[in-house]
Amino acid sequence: xxxxxxIEFDPVILLFNNPERLFSVRTAVGAAHxxxxxxxxxxxxxxxxxxxxxxxxxxxxxxxxxxxAAIIRAADEAGVTAIAVLH
Numbered sequence: 001x002x003x004x005x006x007i008e009f010d011p012v013i014l015l016f017n018n019p020e021r022l023f024s025v026r027t028a029v030g031a032a033h034x035x036x037x038x039x040x041x042x043x044x045x046x047x048x049x050x051x052x053x054x055x056x057x058x059x060x061x062x063x064x065x066x067x068x069a070a071i072i073r074a075a076d077e078a079g080v081t082a083i084a085v086l087h
Contacts, residue, residue: 007057009064012071014038015081028057028064031071039078046070046077 007028014023014034025034032054041047050070056062068084075082 007064007067009068010087011085012068012075013083013085014071014075015083016040025071028054028067031067034071035074039074039080041078044074044077046073050074 008026011024011026014025016022016038017040021038023030023034023038025031031050035047035050035054036042039047050067050073053062053067053070057064057067072082072084074080
């Protein structure tokens with residue numbers, strides 16, 4: 001797998017404190033962007049686990065559903081509202 005490859009999962013909407021900061025995360029690339037550029041904290045246990053799982057998904061060593069769950073846990077840890085959308 002490469003970063004340019006679309007690894008999709010059911011979307012997670014992230015609502016940050018600023019109402020203009022709303023993100024729909026549905027790919028490994030989108031997850032990496034949100035984690036590295038948008039999350040208010042970058043040193044929490046769940047945050048670091050989400051980064052690791054993101055890399056594992058891209059490498060083909062983890063499933064995209066694991067990344068989705070990790071994003072939700074990291075958001076909870078950081079006080080970011082996460083709305084899990086199911087298709």
